[in-house]
Every structure is written in structure tokens, then in C-alpha cells.
Amino acid sequence: MKIYEKAPAKINLLLDVLRKREDGFHEVEMIMTMVDLADRLEMSELPRDTIIISSQVGYIPLDEKNLAFQAARLIKERYDVRKGVYIHLDKKIPVAAGLAGGSSDAAAALRGLNRLWGLGIPQDELCELGAELGSDVPFCVTGGTAIARGRGEKLEHIQPPPQCWVVLAKPPINVSTADVYGKLRANELHSHPSMAGMTEALAQGSFNEMCRQLGNVLETVTLKAYPEVLQLKESMLKLGADGVLMSGSGPTVFGLVSKQAKLARIYNGLRGFCKEVYVVRMLT
Ligand SMILES: C[C@](O)(CO)[C@H](O)COP(=O)(O)OP(=O)(O)OC[C@H]1O[C@@H](n2ccc(N)nc2=O)[C@H](O)[C@@H]1O
Numbered sequence: 001m002k003i004y005e006k007a008p009a010k011i012n013l014l015l016d017v018l019r020k021r022e023d024g025f026h027e028v029e030m031i032m033t034m035v036d037l038a039d040r041l042e043m044s045e046l047p048r049d050t051i052i053i054s055s056q057v058g059y060i061p062l063d064e065k066n067l068a069f070q071a072a073r074l075i076k077e078r079y080d081v082r083k084g085v086y087i088h089l090d091k092k093i094p095v096a097a098g099l100a101g102g103s104s105d106a107a108a109a110l111r112g113l114n115r116l117w118g119l120g121i122p123q124d125e126l127c128e129l130g131a132e133l134g135s136d137v138p139f140c141v142t143g144g145t146a147i148a149r150g151r152g153e154k155l156e157h158i159q160p161p162p163q164c165w166v167v168l169a170k171p172p173i174n175v176s177t178a179d180v181y182g183k184l185r186a187n188e189l190h191s192h193p194s195m196a197g198m199t200e201a202l203a204q205g206s207f208n209e210m211c212r213q214l215g216n217v218l219e220t221v222t223l224k225a226y227p228e229v230l231q232l233k234e235s236m237l238k239l240g241a242d243g244v245l246m247s248g249s250g251p252t253v254f255g256l257v258s259k260q261a262k263l264a265r266i267y268n269g270l271r272g273f274c275k276e277v278y279v280v281r282m283l284t
């Protein structure tokens with residue numbers, strides 16, 4: 001039997017950091033939602049008790065460093081599954097981009113193996129397992145649109161954003177999430193995005209207000225270290241995007257666009273200097 005699962009990319013419409021915690025993680029307040037740029041996982045049982053990962057791309061680890069491998073190992077150990085699995089990752093989400101590609105693959109593996117092996121694990125338990133793999137994994141298990149608190153694992157689902165186009169542009173640099181949080185001076189942040197303002201904008205379904213309320217405090221670190229990310233934001237705005245923000249720890253910048261007629265100009269303008277540009281829909 002073969003099982004297929006989609007693993008969509010996430011964007012952070014809002015990312016605030018409240019403080020650094022004693023365990024080294026940061027207490028966050030975020031709003032996350034999915035876009036329709038997705039990896040696709042194919043999972044099938046193996047006769048031997050082993051985990052094998054493959055992918056069409058050569059630039060991700062396929063051993064125990066792969067988050068889908070870690071998800072399979074965790075579920076096998078926790079539920080005493082003595083069966084093997086082959087997981088093929090059809091990668092479409094750019095890697096180390098701030099789009100939670102690895103986390104979404106891990107979440108899709110948890111959902112898929114739950115089905116493949118008929119384990120009947122409830123979603124909240126899958127989220128708890130996911131939290132052991134990474135802070136973004138619980139959200140990737142549920143999808144939808146959610147406020148995330150704690151280190152990202154405490155979820156409150158809310159109304160999805162109004163439908164719009166999302167232009168994603170990833171500059172050719174690698175940003176480590178741990179480095180960005182490591183350089184953040186959480187106590188010295190001069191301004192914070194408004195969680196109340198963004199939740200109100202989403203509750204009212206107001207596209208313009210959503211664009212005005214976009215905010216991510218990790219930009220204070222990444223934009224300083226990589227001026228090309230700031231330049232990308234400015235270019236996207238100049239080309240006509242209605243709202244622009246860096247996703248997660250970066251370096252991907254996303255632009256929200258309400259009118260399809262604007263997309264060609266934005267896409268072509270960005271492609272002039274940035275190779276990785278995607279035009280996708282918000283998943284609502
Ligand atoms: C930047 C975001 O992607 C926004 O959604 C997340 O906050 C990070 O999620 P993630 O990549 O799943 O993060 P993890 O794999 O759990 O952690 C990577 C590293 O980021 C830092 N980290 C992560 C989450 C958090 N709330 N505080 C942190 O300080 C820690 O140094 C950690 O070692």
C-alpha cells in the first residue's frame with residue numbers, strides 16, 4: 001500500500017518574541033498560515049524493519065538528520081511499530097528558507113504513518129510528538145491558520161486570511177534559525193507587531209488591514225546581517241505588492257497581492273535579480 005501526503009510551506013504573518021527563556025528557547029507570539037507551495041511525500045511499507053528516505057534533490061540529508069526520518073523513528077519507537085517504511089520526498093519548498101520545509105515534511109510523515117500503520121493517534125497527540133522534533137512541527141501537523149505561543153507549539157486556530165496571491169522570493173543565502181534567535185536582543189526590541197491588530201484584521205477579513213499589520217521582529221537580525229533581504233523587501237513593494245514581510249528567520253520574503261493583474265510585473269521584476277521566485281495562493 002502507498003500513502004501520499006502533501007507538506008505545504010508556512011509563512012508567518014506576525015512573529016513577535018516576548019523574552020528569552022531559561023531553556024534557551026524564546027517565548028514567541030506568532031500567526032502562521034499555509035501557502036500552496038508543497039512538498040509531496042510518498043510512503044510505503046518495507047519488508048525489513050528499517051527507514052529509507054529518498055528525494056529527487058541532492059542537497060538535503062537523507063539519513064537520520066532528515067526530519068522525516070526522525071518523525072518515522074519517533075512514531076516507531078513510541079508506538080512499538082516493528083515495520084519498515086520507505087519515504088520519498090518530492091521537494092518543492094526551498095530549503096533553509098524560513099518556510100518550514102523540513103518541519104512540514106516531518107508533520108506529513110507523522111500524519112501519513114499514522115494512516116499507513118492504522119495507529120489511530122489523535123491529532124493533539126501527533127502535535128505533541130511533533131513538538132519533540134521542532135517548534136514549527138505541531139503547526140505543520142494541523143495546518144490552517146493559528147496563533148502560536150510558547151516556543152511555537154501552543155496553538156489556537158483562528159479564521160484564515162482573506163484569499164490573495166503570495167509572491168515568495170528567496171535570495172541565494174543560507175540563514176540558520178538558531179543563529180538568528182541567538183543574535184536577537186529580545187529585551188532591547190524598540191517595537192513589537194500588534195497581535196490584537198492582526199487578529200482583528202483577520203477576524204474582519206480585511207486584506208488591507210492584514211497588510212498593514214504584518215510584522216516580524218526577527219527582521220531586526222536578518223535584515224541587518226543580509227542587506228539583500230531588505231533590498232528584496234523594498235523591490236517587492238516598489239513593484240506593487242500590497243504588503244511585504246520576511247517569513248520566519250528568513251531569508252525568504254513574501255509579498256501579499258490582491259490583484260492578479262499585478263503579478264506579472266512583480267514576478268518579472270524580481271526575477272531580474274533573484275532566481276527563486278514563486279507565485280502561489282494563500283491556503284484558506
Ligand atoms: C522561526 C520559526 O520558523 C518561525 O515559525 C520558528 O520559531 C523556528 O522553528 P523551528 O525551525 O522548528 O525551530 P527549532 O528546530 O525548534 O529550533 C531551532 C533553534 O531555534 C531557536 N529557537 C527556536 C524556536 C524558539 N521559539 N526559540 C528559539 O530560540 C533555538 O536556538 C533552536 O535551537
Ligand SMILES: Nc1ncnc2c1ncn2[C@@H]1O[C@H](COP(=O)(O)OP(=O)(O)OP(=O)(O)O)[C@@H](O)[C@H]1O
Binds near residue numbers: 060068097100106
Ligand atoms: N525533509 C527535509 N527537508 C529540508 N531540509 C531538511 C529536511 N530534513 C532536515 N533538513 C535540514 O534542515 C535544515 C533546515 O531546513 P528547512 O527547509 O526545514 O528550514 P526552514 O524553512 O528555515 O525551517 P523553519 O522555517 O522551520 O526554520 C536544512 O539545513 C536541512 O539540511
